[in-house]
Amino acid sequence: MPSARFVVRAAGPLVTFQDSGRTGQLRFGVSPSGPMDRLAFDAAHTALGNPNGGTAIEVSLGGLTLCCRSGDVTVAVTGGGCLLEHNDQQVQGWTILTLRGGDTLRIRPGKSGSWAYVAFAGHIESKRWLGSAATHAGSDFGGGALVQGQDICITAAAVRDDRVGEIAKPAHAPLAPLRVVMGPQEQYFEADAARRLTGGTFRVSDAYDRMGMRIEGPRLPLLGALSIPSEPVVKGAIQVSGDGVPSILLADHQTTGGYPKIATVISADIDRLVQLRSGQTLRFAAISPEESIAAVRAEAKQRSQYLDRLREPRGTLAQRLMRENLNHGAYFD
Amino acid sequence: MITDASFRAIADHALMVNFAATMDTDASRAVAALDKAIMAGPPHGVIETVPALVNLLVSFDPLLTDHDLLAADIRKKLRHPEPAPSQGQVRPVQVCFDDDLGPDMNAVADACNMSSEAVISAFLAGDYRVLMYGFAPGYAYLGGVAPDIQVPRKPTPLRDVPTGSVVIANGQCLVTTLTMPTGWSIIGRSPTRILTGETDRPFLFEIGDAVRFERIDRATFEQARSEVVDA
Numbered sequence: 001m002p003s004a005r006f007v008v009r010a011a012g013p014l015v016t017f018q019d020s021g022r023t024g025q026l027r028f029g030v031s032p033s034g035p036m037d038r039l040a041f042d043a044a045h046t047a048l049g050n051p052n053g054g055t056a057i058e059v060s061l062g063g064l065t066l067c068c069r070s071g072d073v074t075v076a077v078t079g080g081g082c083l084l085e086h087n088d089q090q091v092q093g094w095t096i097l098t099l100r101g102g103d104t105l106r107i108r109p110g111k112s113g114s115w116a117y118v119a120f121a122g123h124i125e126s127k128r129w130l131g132s133a134a135t136h137a138g139s140d141f142g143g144g145a146l147v148q149g150q151d152i153c154i155t156a157a158a159v160r161d162d163r164v165g166e167i168a169k170p171a172h173a174p175l176a177p178l179r180v181v182m183g184p185q186e187q188y189f190e191a192d193a194a195r196r197l198t199g200g201t202f203r204v205s206d207a208y209d210r211m212g213m214r215i216e217g218p219r220l221p222l223l224g225a226l227s228i229p230s231e232p233v234v235k236g237a238i239q240v241s242g243d244g245v246p247s248i249l250l251a252d253h254q255t256t257g258g259y260p261k262i263a264t265v266i267s268a269d270i271d272r273l274v275q276l277r278s279g280q281t282l283r284f285a286a287i288s289p290e291e292s293i294a295a296v297r298a299e300a301k302q303r304s305q306y307l308d309r310l311r312e313p314r315g316t317l318a319q320r321l322m323r324e325n326l327n328h329g330a331y332f333d
Numbered sequence: 334m335i336t337d338a339s340f341r342a343i344a345d346h347a348l349m350v351n352f353a354a355t356m357d358t359d360a361s362r363a364v365a366a367l368d369k370a371i372m373a374g375p376p377h378g379v380i381e382t383v384p385a386l387v388n389l390l391v392s393f394d395p396l397l398t399d400h401d402l403l404a405a406d407i408r409k410k411l412r413h414p415e416p417a418p419s420q421g422q423v424r425p426v427q428v429c430f431d432d433d434l435g436p437d438m439n440a441v442a443d444a445c446n447m448s449s450e451a452v453i454s455a456f457l458a459g460d461y462r463v464l465m466y467g468f469a470p471g472y473a474y475l476g477g478v479a480p481d482i483q484v485p486r487k488p489t490p491l492r493d494v495p496t497g498s499v500v501i502a503n504g505q506c507l508v509t510t511l512t513m514p515t516g517w518s519i520i521g522r523s524p525t526r527i528l529t530g531e532t533d534r535p536f537l538f539e540i541g542d543a544v545r546f547e548r549i550d551r552a553t554f555e556q557a558r559s560e561v562v563d564a
Contacts, residue, residue: 023381024380024381026392027381027382027384027466027471028381029471043381130535138469138511139470165455180344181345182340183342183343186347194456229355229356230385230467230468231385231387231390232349232383232388234347236347240342254468255438255466255469256383256467257467257468266345267344267346268345287402288344290399290401292344292345293400295345297395326523
């Protein structure tokens, strides 16, 4: 079976292997991990024609440089506004290209976005924990963080010429407020805290990693010192520390906590949230639980339509020229 | 047996079932019983449950069910309560109390007006039960620290506390599984692995298990630890 071998020339902090994550382990203190931006991760695999949920590399703002030592393999790179250098050529992110022995691929942040994904037409060999390669960054369990000098082997490596080219980006609405369902502990806050949350403008702080994102803005004061029995928490929970500063829990979140949660960001808006960078602003809009169900169902439909479009191969060069209406009839006279 | 519960919607994908607002043995039993009932016959769309001290989180697939449908399914289970889960197994956990492995022991002894040896005796005599896992992988919160040796959390967490540290705060105790900061008092260290590394049973405890701490000397600790490292 053909394989391709890479060496990591450079990797910033929080560049990790991720698959779709591990569910069913929250009861043992294990957060789901998996990609911060699930849609960008899915898009990379789908555009290559891969099955869903396989292992990919999540690239932080620290960037990643891979050198192909041997073999040929097609790769997809998605997420945020990332930029690529393929050997000496500058390439926009959201693209599929083929790497060959001796090639170098550098992924670095562009003007926007926090996380990029590199998926291969093949299988990344990596460590697994509890049946998943998803890295839990706090413990480095799972596939783990990539480090300089590390070798990466791609088995069943394939070249997919029919997939090479640009990947359509999803139509996010980056400026729309993040939708939240209030609670479960809004009663522990001063009366106008909910209004401050939904009426205020917040800013992503520097304290942002795979566990969570602290945000700056209006304080959300608590009603005195509280002692809430430690309870389960979910991704998207907005927990507020004693000084009134909120943090949003993300993929590697702690599984329980005793801080009061004023609201929770709905799952459909997490991918948009995580691509924000420190200094960018965000706003929240409260919706009812019923509205949240309707919202996530509508979002799921849009996502599956988007991914269905990506799944279609572009076909041979001739078919692509035909479809993209670039042939002007010249080839088929 | 509490069968009266309140429900809260959490975002678009979870339901919190609350049995009490403060720590309470009956609430803890009710959580365990409902958890068992849901695991035995999960309502449509349920993905997983997370038992905690006074409440149970039920996460679900919002494409398959919603908060109201799931709450109705869970109410049916509460109306026909199953017997509370059995006591669980007794899990021995070794612990060495040498000074360098338990840097907060003297402070705990001072706070309790006891000698270190008396703190160790009281600690070993405790009746520990696994209340929940939380925070980080394999962090099992054990209830049952004797009132004589209960101390509050330290004001400032200590960084880089080694894996296997046996730590206490108020009525709870845990054995750390990662190198992490903690504000709990470190009284000893255990070579017993809570993250077993075994595929079929990756975590040593089930919720509800009893835990019996066994004192070991330094030689036994080093021996046990080297075996763990070799494995």
